[in-house]
Amino acid sequence: MSALAAVFAQYPLEVEHAEGVWLHARGGRRVLDLYGGHAVAALGYGHPGWTRAVQAQAATCNFQSNAVPMAVRERAAARLLRFAGGGYDSVFFVNSGAEANENALKMAFRMTSRPHVAAVEGSFHGRTAAAGTITWGAREKWHAFPRTPFDVSWMPRRDIGAIARHVTQDTAAVIVEPVQGVGGAFDMGAEFLQALRNRCDEMGALLIFDEVQCGMGRVGQAFAAGLYGVHPDMITTAKALGNGFPCAALLMAPRVSAAIKLETLGTTFGGGPMAAAAIEAVIEAIEGEDLLANVRRVSRYIRETCRVGPVTGFQGEGFLLGLRMSRPAKEVQAALLERNILAGTSGDPQVLRLLPPFILQEEHVDLLKGTLAAL
Numbered sequence: 001m002s003a004l005a006a007v008f009a010q011y012p013l014e015v016e017h018a019e020g021v022w023l024h025a026r027g028g029r030r031v032l033d034l035y036g037g038h039a040v041a042a043l044g045y046g047h048p049g050w051t052r053a054v055q056a057q058a059a060t061c062n063f064q065s066n067a068v069p070m071a072v073r074e075r076a077a078a079r080l081l082r083f084a085g086g087g088y089d090s091v092f093f094v095n096s097g098a099e100a101n102e103n104a105l106k107m108a109f110r111m112t113s114r115p116h117v118a119a120v121e122g123s124f125h126g127r128t129a130a131a132g133t134i135t136w137g138a139r140e141k142w143h144a145f146p147r148t149p150f151d152v153s154w155m156p157r158r159d160i161g162a163i164a165r166h167v168t169q170d171t172a173a174v175i176v177e178p179v180q181g182v183g184g185a186f187d188m189g190a191e192f193l194q195a196l197r198n199r200c201d202e203m204g205a206l207l208i209f210d211e212v213q214c215g216m217g218r219v220g221q222a223f224a225a226g227l228y229g230v231h232p233d234m235i236t237t238a239k240a241l242g243n244g245f246p247c248a249a250l251l252m253a254p255r256v257s258a259a260i261k262l263e264t265l266g267t268t269f270g271g272g273p274m275a276a277a278a279i280e281a282v283i284e285a286i287e288g289e290d291l292l293a294n295v296r297r298v299s300r301y302i303r304e305t306c307r308v309g310p311v312t313g314f315q316g317e318g319f320l321l322g323l324r325m326s327r328p329a330k331e332v333q334a335a336l337l338e339r340n341i342l343a344g345t346s347g348d349p350q351v352l353r354l355l356p357p358f359i360l361q362e363e364h365v366d367l368l369k370g371t372l373a374a375l
C-alpha cells in the first residue's frame with residue numbers, strides 16, 4: 001500500500017525517466033507526453049539549458065530569503081516583465097498558482113475596500129480558501145471551509161450582456177482565465193475580455209487574468225493578454241514558469257505596484273534563487289529557441305490534420321488545445337494511453353485536453369493522428 005494520501009486517481013503508467021517529449025515507463029514502455037504534467041513541462045524533459053541553470057544555482061547558493069538581495073532574483077523578475085511585453089512594472093514571486101491568485105485578490109481588496117468578486121462559470125483558480133471560492137463547482141465538490149472569505153457571483157462564459165449585472169460598484173475584482181484550462185480549453189475571446197476590461201474601468205474594479213495554465217507561452221504568445229490585446233491590472237502565472245521547479249508569479253501594472261507597502265505581501269520560498277534560475281532558463285529557452293512560433297505552427301498542424309476518428313472539432317489556443325469528441329473524452333484518453341499516448345481530460349466530458357511541451361513537432365502529431373484515426 002502506498003504511503004501517499006489517496007487523493008489522486010493513478011494512471012496505469014509509472015515513469016522512470018523522461019527526455020524531450022517522451023516518458024520512459026516501467027517495463028520498457030515509451031509514451032508520447034501530450035499532457036506535460038498538467039501543463040508544467042513547457043521545455044519537455046532533460047532540457048540542457050534549464051538543467052544546467054538549476055544545477056549551477058544549486059552549486060552556487062541554493063537559498064536565501066527575500067530579505068537578502070540576490071542578482072538572480074532581480075534578473076528573473078526583470079526578464080519576466082520584459083517577456084510579458086510591457087504594461088507591468090513589478091513582480092511578486094510565490095510558490096503556486098493558488099497562492100498567486102490569493103495575493104492578486106488581496107491586492108484588489110486592499111485597493112478597493114469592496115466585498116465582492118466576479119468570476120466566470122467553468123473556471124478553476126486553485127484549492128485554497130479564497131481560490132476555491134472563485135473555482136466553479138468547488139463549493140459543492142470539495143471546498144469544505146465553513147464560510148467563504150468574500151462574496152462571489154458567476155458570469156456565464158462569453159456572455160457580454162451579463163457582465164453589467166455582475167460587475168458593480170461593490171466589485172473589487174473580476175478574475176478570469178482568458179483560456180480556461182480545467183474548464184475544457186475554452187477560449188473567452190477578445191470581445192468578452194475587452195468588455196470585462198471596459199466594465200472594470202467603468203466601475204473602478206481590478207481585472208485579474210489567471211494565466212497559471214494558459215500563460216508563459218502556451219497560447220503561442222507570452223501571455224493570452226497579448227494574444228487578445230486586452231490588458232488586465234494583474235496577471236498570475238505558474239506551471240510552465242519553472243518547467244517543474246515549483247514557482248508562481250503575480251505581475252502587477254503600475255497602479256497596483258504603487259499600492260504595495262512594505263510587508264503587505266510575504267512568502268518564505270517565493271523568489272528563491274533556485275526558482276529564479278529556473279524561470280530565467282525557461283524564458284531564455286522560449287526566446288532563444290523560438291518556441292512561441294513552434295507552438296503556433298504545430299498547434300495549427302494539429303487542427304489541420306487531427307479531425308479524424310472520434311474528433312469532431314477544436315477549441316482553445318496554441319498548446320492549450322481541446323479536441324471535441326463524438327464520445328466521452330475519458331474513453332478516448334484511456335484508449336490513447338493503451339497505445340502509448342498520454343493526453344488529458346477536462347471539466348467538459350466531451351473534450352480531450354492537450355497540454356504538450358512547447359518542443360512538440362509535426363512527427364509527433366502524425367503519431368497522434370494515426371492513433372486517433374484507428375480508434
Ligand SMILES: Cc1ncc(COP(=O)(O)O)c(C=O)c1O
Pocket residue numbers: 038095096097098099101124125126127177181182210211212213214238239
Ligand atoms: C488556471 C489555474 N489557476 C490556478 C491553478 C492552481 O494552481 P496550483 O495548483 O499551482 O495552486 C490551476 C491549476 O491547475 C489552474 O489551472
